[in-house]
Amino acid sequence: MTFKVGLLGLGTVGAGTVEILQNPAQRHSLLQDLVIHKVGVRSLDKLRNVTLPTDILTTDLESIVTDPEIDIVVEVIGGLEPARSLILKAIQHGKHVVTANKAAIARFGDEIFTAAAEAGVYVLLEAAVGGGIPVIEPLKQSLCANRLNTVIGIVNGTTNYILTRMQLEGGDFADILADAQNLGYAEADPTADIDGLDAADKIAILASLAFGGRIKLPEVHCEGIRHVSAVDIAYAEKLGFVIKLLAIAKRASATDELEVRVHPTLVPKTHPLASVNDVYNAILIEGDPIGQVMFFGRGAGAGPTASAVVSDVLNIAALLKVGHGDITADGKPLLDPLLACSHQHYCAIAPMEDLVTRFYARFLTKDYPGVIGKLGTCFGDHEVSLESVVQAGMRDDFAEIVVVTHDVREGNFRKALEEIRAMPAIAAVASVLRVL
Ligand code: HSE
Numbered sequence: 001m002t003f004k005v006g007l008l009g010l011g012t013v014g015a016g017t018v019e020i021l022q023n024p025a026q027r028h029s030l031l032q033d034l035v036i037h038k039v040g041v042r043s044l045d046k047l048r049n050v051t052l053p054t055d056i057l058t059t060d061l062e063s064i065v066t067d068p069e070i071d072i073v074v075e076v077i078g079g080l081e082p083a084r085s086l087i088l089k090a091i092q093h094g095k096h097v098v099t100a101n102k103a104a105i106a107r108f109g110d111e112i113f114t115a116a117a118e119a120g121v122y123v124l125l126e127a128a129v130g131g132g133i134p135v136i137e138p139l140k141q142s143l144c145a146n147r148l149n150t151v152i153g154i155v156n157g158t159t160n161y162i163l164t165r166m167q168l169e170g171g172d173f174a175d176i177l178a179d180a181q182n183l184g185y186a187e188a189d190p191t192a193d194i195d196g197l198d199a200a201d202k203i204a205i206l207a208s209l210a211f212g213g214r215i216k217l218p219e220v221h222c223e224g225i226r227h228v229s230a231v232d233i234a235y236a237e238k239l240g241f242v243i244k245l246l247a248i249a250k251r252a253s254a255t256d257e258l259e260v261r262v263h264p265t266l267v268p269k270t271h272p273l274a275s276v277n278d279v280y281n282a283i284l285i286e287g288d289p290i291g292q293v294m295f296f297g298r299g300a301g302a303g304p305t306a307s308a309v310v311s312d313v314l315n316i317a318a319l320l321k322v323g324h325g326d327i328t329a330d331g332k333p334l335l336d337p338l339l340a341c342s343h344q345h346y347c348a349i350a351p352m353e354d355l356v357t358r359f360y361a362r363f364l365t366k367d368y369p370g371v372i373g374k375l376g377t378c379f380g381d382h383e384v385s386l387e388s389v390v391q392a393g394m395r396d397d398f399a400e401i402v403v404v405t406h407d408v409r410e411g412n413f414r415k416a417l418e419e420i421r422a423m424p425a426i427a428a429v430a431s432v433l434r435v436l
Contacts, residue, residue: 010039
């Protein structure tokens, strides 16, 4: 029994996928049952790293998703369109789908999974988050006995690379971004990575799986790393922290709501995520009764991402092999409930002003007696308790004061900041970052 695969896209991940499919030796024996039937590309003339019979290449991507012979469509073209339409058409034609497309899933998951349930097909997406790191399947299967409370990840390699270099070299964001672009570690248009949008897509997907409901992407609070400065990295270091772009999903303490957010965060040096550096990703999951588990590895690149793609293809092939044949009462193929997406409601997301967290803030103030007292009083008036206040030195003729709070309600902290900004002694609120 063989299973025919239609591949949409022959870029980095597509070529990595072909490489594995063409070299089954010493890998799982089920790989020998997979056949690359058609490969959709933008141009037939482009020079490529993989060799494929020319008659299986086509620029007609629609002919792949409608081909009656194809069992599994692998979508690795990325982007929103035509990826979304092709995935939906493949589903309508009864194909199982494997995708690496976090942007499409985070935005159109509702439409895609509703269509998949209707058609009785699987849509698997291990490669969409964390590249080669197995985290989607563990959330669906290996951890499914747990009540999951927290998912915290470093899920964007580009920003982790830039922050790591800023930490090690003391350099400024703009210089290191430019160098990372020259070295090919950051895209020419780095917006999706640098502004946290890529991480927001990924945490929306992880939160959906961990908490069993859909997530509206616009409700994910998203801040990137453009405003992280070498000065703050240096102060954080002195205080015992490193700065990381974290993607966080948690049950909010007092309600059934979830916190889902992406922002640069001061992470204690002793925390397991603090030592995840360079382009590496890691996802720390906490559940009851398992406690903490952390998944670490390469979050991008041809090999790691293709590893996740082909594993999904194999999972589907395995199900087909043992007989994806049982039928539900309404005549649809019965799906494995741990692999298919069964939830339909949207999770309620807590507003950021209700978040309870620690803050780091840096102020530039006039250097005269009583300024620290005024800051302390204002914070106190808004129930913001301070863990430490340090006058760190002088900068541009202003006193530089660094404050770390205890756990406080974000709304209260923001109100205090508004009042502080208006004080005649305050030249600038130079930075505000959350602390893990
Ligand atoms: N651009 C992403 C990153 C990789 O920098 O991690 C693909 O998700």
